[in-house]
Amino acid sequence: MQKQLIDTLVSITGSDSVLVGDLAEPYCSDWRGRYSGSALAVVFPADTGQVAEVVKLCAARRIAIVPQGGNTSLCGASVPLSTQAGEGQIVLNLSRMNRIRGIDPANYTMTVEAGCKLADVRAAAETSNRFFPLGLTATQKFCEIGGNLSTNAGGINVLRYGNARDLVLGLEVVLPDGRIWNGLRSLRKDNSGYDLKHLFMGAEGTLGIITAAVLKLFPRPQTEATACVAVRDPAVAVALLAHLRANCGDRISAFEIISRSSLDLVFKHIPETREPFTDKHGWIVITQLADVLSAPLDGALHEALRSFGAGIAEFDISPDKDHAERWWKLRKNISEAQKREGLSIKHDVSVPVSRIAEFISRADAELQQAFPGIRIVAFGHMGDGNIHYNISMMDAKQNQTFIAQQEAAVNKLVYAVVRELNGSISAEHGVGQLKRATLREHKDPLELELMRTIKQALDPHGLMNPGKVV
């Protein structure tokens, strides 16, 4: 039976585009090597018609499908489950579908296929003097736009431009039965029925396969200003953000907070990084303004910071881009520094922006009480209420035991605080297989039931990315 399946897949996509055995393996593990499964085959369709044929074939034979883009999920969303042999799934990789179908500068939109790399989408927009704001500095050369939309990716510019779903006007989706829904509209307003596109975005391929999208574009920023601000504590940072929004408005394109522990790890592991100020401070904020007007923004940023009042220890506005880049280097290298330091228990949580300080102080206090001596590395997209909150022991040996024995207890404690503050246990990285069980514990049962109702209605045989999300 497997041979027949492979033959049929080959007849759809060509023999170069179906991998089995050892050749398939790299596509069955995630890039961090944490999740591994097996697949009957990995298939690389060249266009939407081929995707539809593959899905129809699988639907008829009740073979499950794992849609895959750049395979950069942090939650194991884009690799097969480690099933027993025989419980076959196929991986449907969209990387060959990498055409920019069109750019409409006057409509500020572009139509792209799912397999376009995010960096290529951004570059294509620039050729038309437009800006596509989704930015994932660590992975944008590898991740693909279909995956970005399926996981509703976030990143550093959400504060100003929204999450991935907010950047989409239309979708083309291959449904679980293999039919193609052409929702590739490029309209700013359309109230002719239910909004189906939002269902498929953030569903991580469990309701259908996004094969193309119409993306919103924006004018290219012409000028920017960056400040590094030492704040007394996260509560000051919360108030500062509200003040900056009131005084600088939509110009604020980033507002990131970094704890002392995060900075120390960066200084320890990343060459050519150094304290942004002469004095050491407990918390720093990096914030950026950008504008399409070419008039300098430094004055407005300076005035907004100056007028804030108590709580800012000191601040500095970068005289040039290189100087700003040195600050950004601190932020962008926290993940790498942590990796070099060793394992940690990671959380990607969100709470209302106004409750970030409360989240940090409560979670810190409860964790320090339960696990004396732990190190807490907190940093992230404060402008979105999204904190990366990672826990480890300073001593490497102790740390190994700690993680092995206490991960569940740490998660439980952190997620309890998140829940009390009406937050989310997954702000931007999604659910995948990593957080599926956790979701069942922490999400409102009625909401889970609604999700399952939708899943059952659209994918009654459960063939789309099974074992993920719902």
Place this chain on the structure above:
Amino acid sequence: MQKQLIDTLVSITGSDSVLVGDLAEPYCSDWRGRYSGSALAVVFPADTGQVAEVVKLCAARRIAIVPQGGNTSLCGASVPLSTQAGEGQIVLNLSRMNRIRGIDPANYTMTVEAGCKLADVRAAAETSNRFFPLGLTATQKFCEIGGNLSTNAGGINVLRYGNARDLVLGLEVVLPDGRIWNGLRSLRKDNSGYDLKHLFMGAEGTLGIITAAVLKLFPRPQTEATACVAVRDPAVAVALLAHLRANCGDRISAFEIISRSSLDLVFKHIPETREPFTDKHGWIVITQLADVLSAPLDGALHEALRSFGAGIAEFDISPDKDHAERWWKLRKNISEAQKREGLSIKHDVSVPVSRIAEFISRADAELQQAFPGIRIVAFGHMGDGNIHYNISMMDAKQNQTFIAQQEAAVNKLVYAVVRELNGSISAEHGVGQLKRATLREHKDPLELELMRTIKQALDPHGLMNPGKVV
């Protein structure tokens, strides 16, 4: 049976909050008097718990429910169908649920109940020095936020802030079985499962009843600049908008186009209105910039218009707010002027912004050929690709015959052009009962099937606002 139902409703909401017979009638017709139905009762629950109890009662007895807010729908969405006696429905009016539950200035959010009037929501935001951008100048004193969200209302600031759905972070919804989904999160990022809120918004009450919402707030604009621009034709206006976005960015908060025929109607019927320029022009644009910085915007607007090049006949920047208001008066009174002139065949369509000129020229040409001598009144939210496109005969008597005999033919012709340009037959007014049949003709059958699948999954007995949308 009906008496028993009324008694039970009264026991839930109190006797003052259940209307029957003559008292119920005003709630069974729309404000323009075009749609009229009858209801077993009109019930006014005071809180979400009461809504849930009423819905549970109706679910158990298979009684259909028409959710109603300010009843300002232009499509008959919020009144019962004119059914035969006995096929009873109830109207569930949310106007008593008009509490602002809370404002969180640091999070830039507010939590409001469905029955809050839009104008009150905007005013409440201002008391916290925040701005809620949804603006429907004609109806905001009457329409309610629950209805605005259920219909994904548009209005004049969509260009900058998006449609109603883009202004929502969380929802509370009473489901068709009477259970309450508490999705009242106020998070900027949340990737913990399917995005359910977008299903209920724009569904016009056919999937559940929105009882409360968390709304996004924005900094209050401090300064604005308004220009009136005479352009050669709509194609110039399209190019001008792209140029202004590139040069003024997010500051553009409105970009409205007005045809000569629209202006002439306003001058004829609305006192104290006059030509914006000495010369008469075929098309004018009114555009507005706004900013939270207090520095004047006139210079930036002037420079952007000056640098545009050919196609602008003349332009003027308002020296003050009163002067700008005189221009806005032209735009805001087009509907009123049309009403005074007589009936017309109205369309609320959208196409990609880049294709507006093509839409207008093609539809104009085909209509003039098919119906020589007609008057076409075209105007609207050009920045959103949303044109209000209305057709009548100049002569009142001829016009009556024309509308009676040709409405279907006119619609068919206009919608065919919309369809070829991949547009929408309902940009912002929704579907309701008015466009339900039209939707079936013009929408992709697969998309209609998906909508019905969702409807069937969430409302299997078809009790929520039957006969609307799907």
